[in-house]
């Protein structure tokens with residue numbers, strides 16, 4: 355039988371790993387977290403701190419100059435991506451909410467990344483279908499409507515350069531996968547996409563147990 359090799363996190367270990375990062379204290383991101391948390395339950399949509407650090411590092415490590423994000427909310431992940439880009443790098447953000455992204459815009463200025471970011475407001479699928487013909491991305495982060503992840507993937511993959519990376523958030527769906535029948539449409543969509551990515555000859559992929567699960571795909 356396969357030996358299972360993993361450890362379960364608890365609050366103590368989680369605090370430890372969250373503290374053991376470069377720039378663990380970040381005044382801009384910490385202020386954004388506080389402001390988003392004050393919005394109540396909805397703040398659960400924000401990515402985790404260590405996920406943000408991972409994304410900054412990954413964007414820089416792959417040498418990305420052009421990135422796209424689907425699902426910006428109040429801006430935490432977009433700041434982390436933008437920070438990994440070089441000075442001339444560009445991040446295209448897509449989100450349906452003018453209200454939430456107004457907060458993101460304020461924090462882009464505080465983080466000094468506003469010149470790297472363009473925001474397009476509206477439903478993601480039509481916006482992705484209408485991207486400029488020549489648009490090419492080196493890095494993509496998907497964190498909007500779970501039922502639409504498969505469509506985002508098919509629209510973004512042709513525009514990804516070879517060796518470009520796509521990161522999907524919430525791919526462990528709150529730990530509810532692997533149990534057989536999944537009732538919620540979002541969970542079913544994520545399960546189907548996880549299985550599809552494992553077989554998809556266009557990419558190599560690995561599902562990482564960071565936060566709520568990150569699917570990391572490299573275009574072949």
Ligand SMILES: C[S@@+](CC[C@H](N)C(=O)[O-])C[C@H]1O[C@@H](n2cnc3c(N)ncnc32)[C@H](O)[C@@H]1O
Nearest residue numbers: 399400401425427430431449450477478498499
């Ligand atoms: C989970 S939050 C994104 C969190 C963000 N990445 C962060 O770090 O804070 C999801 C976002 O996707 C947006 N969204 C959901 N469905 C969408 C759709 N179909 N088209 C465009 N944006 C959508 C929501 O407005 C929301 O801001």
